[in-house]
Amino acid sequence: MSEVLKVRNVETMYGRVMAIRGVSLSVREGTVVTVMGSNGAGKTTILKTISGALDPFKGEITFKGKAITGLDPDVIARTGVAHSPEGREVFALLSVKDNLMMGAYCRKDRDEVARDFEKVLGWFPVLREFLDKQAIYLSGGQQQMVALGRAFMARPSLMLLDEPSLGLSPRLISEIFAIIKRINVEEGMTMLLVEQNASVALPAADFGYVLETGRIVMEGERDVLMNSADIREFYLGIKADSARGDRRWKARKTWR
Numbered sequence: 001m002s003e004v005l006k007v008r009n010v011e012t013m014y015g016r017v018m019a020i021r022g023v024s025l026s027v028r029e030g031t032v033v034t035v036m037g038s039n040g041a042g043k044t045t046i047l048k049t050i051s052g053a054l055d056p057f058k059g060e061i062t063f064k065g066k067a068i069t070g071l072d073p074d075v076i077a078r079t080g081v082a083h084s085p086e087g088r089e090v091f092a093l094l095s096v097k098d099n100l101m102m103g104a105y106c107r108k109d110r111d112e113v114a115r116d117f118e119k120v121l122g123w124f125p126v127l128r129e130f131l132d133k134q135a136i137y138l139s140g141g142q143q144q145m146v147a148l149g150r151a152f153m154a155r156p157s158l159m160l161l162d163e164p165s166l167g168l169s170p171r172l173i174s175e176i177f178a179i180i181k182r183i184n185v186e187e188g189m190t191m192l193l194v195e196q197n198a199s200v201a202l203p204a205a206d207f208g209y210v211l212e213t214g215r216i217v218m219e220g221e222r223d224v225l226m227n228s229a230d231i232r233e234f235y236l237g238i239k240a241d242s243a244r245g246d247r248r249w250k251a252r253k254t255w256r
């Protein structure tokens with residue numbers, strides 16, 4: 001499997017604040033890669049830097065072998081990167097139908113677009129009854145479905161997903177992640193997923209990175225990370241055995 005996205009030693013600043021430092025990661029075709037980290041770790045900054053909303057101060061990003069570092073967001077979108085932003089960010093005053101169709105505005109084959117539109121409604125049947133309603137009237141979970149559907153409607157080569165679990169109930173989170181996995185498996189869609197909720201992101205992923213205060217501190221295949229004592233304790237909330245549990249007060253992550 002070839003590498004679709006390569007991020008090399010990227011640093012991005014907000015004024016004088018360095019939000020991500022020396023970040024390198026890669027995404028192979030057809031896989032789901034997750035970047036896990038807590039609030040403020042820099043997850044959104046990574047995605048915005050890849051999609052061109054932010055210009056990196058340093059480093060290089062290549063997509064399908066071509067440098068896209070610092071290009072305008074619309075140029076990057078046209079090369080095949082679709083960004084589903086944090087907090088849903090649907091077009092509040094447009095209808096659900098228009099929101100979804102906005103994703104497909106660059107596509108020429110209207111029959112294929114119509115088929116994909118039906119596909120999205122098949123994944124998220126609840127949206128069918130709101131097609132003519134303004135997106136602002138949808139629940140948070142339904143808006144998340146619209147944001148995911150809109151990103152898919154671009155038929156990108158890479159979907160960037162920013163915290164799809166944010167603010168949703170556990171039941172909705174598992175529904176949405178089941179669909180994310182279906183889009184990956186059934187459509188062969190490559191995805192870079194940033195999440196605070198490692199317990200849903202890691203099982204859905206093939207490979208993961210852990211981001212802390214702007215730096216990647218750990219990386220590995222899903223199963224390796226799932227079995228790592230540090231990941232289990234600090235990200236998945238699974239307590240170690242009782243002897244270790246007794247020593248919890250002095251527990252330290254090994255990457256520190």
Ligand SMILES: Nc1ncnc2c1ncn2[C@@H]1O[C@H](COP(=O)(O)OP(=O)(O)OP(=O)(O)O)[C@@H](O)[C@H]1O
Nearest residue numbers: 014017019037038039040041042043044045046196
């Ligand atoms: N517009 C901004 N101006 C200044 N600093 C910012 C800005 N946006 C983010 N930051 C800072 O950059 C760092 C990384 O923020 P970022 O939003 O990428 O983190 P995150 O991991 O996505 O967090 P969250 O899960 O809370 O969204 C944080 O310290 C944050 O305070």
